[in-house]
Amino acid sequence: MLDAVGEVPRERFVPPDRRAEASRDRPVRIGQDQTTSQPSLVAMMCAALELRGTERVLEIGTGLGYQAAVLSHLAAEVCTVERHAELAEAARRNLDAVGIDNVTVVAGDGTRGLPDHAPFDAVIIAAAAPGIPPAITEQIVRGGRLVAPVSQRGVEQVLVYTRDPDGLTEQRRLTAARFVPLVTGSD
Numbered sequence: 001m002l003d004a005v006g007e008v009p010r011e012r013f014v015p016p017d018r019r020a021e022a023s024r025d026r027p028v029r030i031g032q033d034q035t036t037s038q039p040s041l042v043a044m045m046c047a048a049l050e051l052r053g054t055e056r057v058l059e060i061g062t063g064l065g066y067q068a069a070v071l072s073h074l075a076a077e078v079c080t081v082e083r084h085a086e087l088a089e090a091a092r093r094n095l096d097a098v099g100i101d102n103v104t105v106v107a108g109d110g111t112r113g114l115p116d117h118a119p120f121d122a123v124i125i126a127a128a129a130p131g132i133p134p135a136i137t138e139q140i141v142r143g144g145r146l147v148a149p150v151s152q153r154g155v156e157q158v159l160v161y162t163r164d165p166d167g168l169t170e171q172r173r174l175t176a177a178r179f180v181p182l183v184t185g186s187d
């Protein structure tokens with residue numbers, strides 16, 4: 001897990017004028033009023049997916065592509081969706097520039113999941129909502145995992161779920177953290 005974080009040059013996944021901030025374990029602003037989480041939180045969330053390297057993973061909220069780059073080293077294939085077309089475009093360029101070729105970036109509304117690419121063995125949501133959009137749950141294979149920040153009384157709790165025949169079962173709480181909101185619709 002830490003190897004995957006070590007393999008990704010974070011400064012390539014923040015705006016050029018913020019590269020100096022990339023070496024610190026702190027969130028960094030990435031434009032469009034969005035932020036990229038600190039690497040320790042990305043590592044903790046990716047680790048909670050318990051990937052073995054063979055999975056197809058969906059990420060909701062690409063930003064500039066940092067977490068997708070980390071996941072690309074842990075899974076066989078990553079699909080990631082970003083509602084801001086400009087961020088999606090920049091993420092695609094960032095991933096290409098470091099030679100990552102197992103990530104598909106889609107511009108659109110991730111609250112619908114990505115039906116054309118489903119099903120997924122694991123899903124990670126990088127923006128907070130009061131609940132998990134049902135379309136996403138439906139696109140996870142039985143036994144698959146979901147990690148997502150869920151807003152509860154003004155605080156975001158990062159929760160780990162498994163997909164069961166009836167829907168999602170909450171397994172554990174990873175941590176509390178601040179996240180940008182999951183917004184329905186796309187630019």
Ligand code: SAH
Binds near residue numbers: 081084108181
């Ligand atoms: N995963 C990114 C973090 C980006 S911040 C990283 O590793 O740096 C969360 C992102 O979620 C923002 O870019 C925001 O635009 C995006 N987002 C919010 N709601 C969304 C939605 N409905 N569909 C897709 N992306 C969404």
